[in-house]
Amino acid sequence: MTNDERFMKKALELAEKGRGFTSPNPMVGAVIVKDGKIIGEGFHEIYGGKHAEVNAIESCLLDSDKTKNRRPKIQNPKGATLYVTLEPCSHHGKTPPCTDAIIKAGIKRVVIAIADPHKASGDGLNTLDKAGVDVRLGVLKEQAEKQNEAFLKHACTGLPFVTLKAASTLDGKIATITGDSKWISCEDSRERVHKLRGQKDAIIVGVGTVLKDDPLLTSREHGKNPIRVILDSKLRIPLDAKVLDKEAETIIATSAEAPEDRIKELLERGAEILKINKTDHAEFLAELIKELGKRDITSVLIEGGAQVNGAALTAGIVDKIILFVSPKIIGEGLPVFKGFAIQRLRDAIKLDSLKPEQVGGDVVLTCYVNKNTT
Numbered sequence: 001m002t003n004d005e006r007f008m009k010k011a012l013e014l015a016e017k018g019r020g021f022t023s024p025n026p027m028v029g030a031v032i033v034k035d036g037k038i039i040g041e042g043f044h045e046i047y048g049g050k051h052a053e054v055n056a057i058e059s060c061l062l063d064s065d066k067t068k069n070r071r072p073k074i075q076n077p078k079g080a081t082l083y084v085t086l087e088p089c090s091h092h093g094k095t096p097p098c099t100d101a102i103i104k105a106g107i108k109r110v111v112i113a114i115a116d117p118h119k120a121s122g123d124g125l126n127t128l129d130k131a132g133v134d135v136r137l138g139v140l141k142e143q144a145e146k147q148n149e150a151f152l153k154h155a156c157t158g159l160p161f162v163t164l165k166a167a168s169t170l171d172g173k174i175a176t177i178t179g180d181s182k183w184i185s186c187e188d189s190r191e192r193v194h195k196l197r198g199q200k201d202a203i204i205v206g207v208g209t210v211l212k213d214d215p216l217l218t219s220r221e222h223g224k225n226p227i228r229v230i231l232d233s234k235l236r237i238p239l240d241a242k243v244l245d246k247e248a249e250t251i252i253a254t255s256a257e258a259p260e261d262r263i264k265e266l267l268e269r270g271a272e273i274l275k276i277n278k279t280d281h282a283e284f285l286a287e288l289i290k291e292l293g294k295r296d297i298t299s300v301l302i303e304g305g306a307q308v309n310g311a312a313l314t315a316g317i318v319d320k321i322i323l324f325v326s327p328k329i330i331g332e333g334l335p336v337f338k339g340f341a342i343q344r345l346r347d348a349i350k351l352d353s354l355k356p357e358q359v360g361g362d363v364v365l366t367c368y369v370n371k372n373t374t
Helices: 003-016 052-059 098-105 123-130 141-147 149-157 187-197 207-213 260-268 281-294 306-315
Strands: 029-034 037-043 081-086 109-114 134-137 161-169 173-176 202-206 227-231 250-255 272-276 299-302 320-326 333-335 351-359 362-369
Touching: 003 029, 003 037, 003 052, 003 081, 003 109, 003 141, 029 052, 037 052, 052 081, 052 098, 081 141, 098 123, 109 141, 123 134, 141 149, 149 161, 161 187, 161 306, 187 320, 187 351, 187 362, 202 207, 202 306, 207 227, 227 281, 260 272, 272 281, 281 306, 299 306
Parallel strands: 081 109, 109 134, 161 299, 161 320, 202 227, 202 299, 227 250, 250 272
Antiparallel strands: 029 037, 029 081, 161 173, 173 333, 320 362, 351 362
16 A cells, blocks of 8 residues: 555545535545654534635644643644545635645645546646646545545436345345334344434435334434435325424425325424325336435435335435345245336346445345446
């Protein structure tokens, strides 16, 4: 591993600290190195807050101890190298341009993992280059792209990155023949799901899940709570459902023919009603995803039942699948996907980058949908 890769790896680790808090902005980490030593670190901590580059520059002027009485120390970033996971911005947004801060600090070299995917892509690079700063682009590019996969997809397509999560037995069932599903996965896996929710902007479930389990759909203090999106074409959701507790924002996606009196009752309980003018389940989901993207929702977690899972695959909206597999066999029961069927094996959806991981007594399989086969 080269020095550039080693310091960029550190910047990526710092960027990860912002997961769940920066959307719709990206996670960004920055490291400032002088004479082979790190003299400044920073990351984008929260949406609307200072960018990673500015935090790293400012950290050079703070004592390394974590006490409240920080004293100035001699760590001048002039002539140093900045490692940053995303191209520095050169425009005024919620914060001033990072390129201005970099140039003012006297930083002479900037190493960047990936370019800005927006229309301003290259502006930051050009600004730095014109100021005489040596710029290198593409160090640990693949790792940086995967880290910000949701931000990059939304920036390029206007659509959120969709992750489908399910928990199944070893024989591929999410519930017994009687509908019993508590609990298929182990406690450690359920804790992992709460953490996963805290990293997403929104979570989608069908009303059947609400009627059966009455879930909260919150992160259980693992970061911010996602927006709860309930698929309910006939507005069957009970008025005392936990998802209407106002602990987090709730959107109920329903049909254009939803009864007005029921809509009024749900509005009074703090829910937002989103009408989707589609009757086919897959088309309904596809249209919903477009609407969520328009709201700057960059990442969505689907935790639906078998029918919702099947409709999501049919609609072609799934980017990533996380399957919690429990070492249990129950025989006949509810499959992970319902209403989705492939006639020929050669047409099966192919999955890439399969990664198995042991979590408690379960095995978690993470993979990406190969969009070339859907």
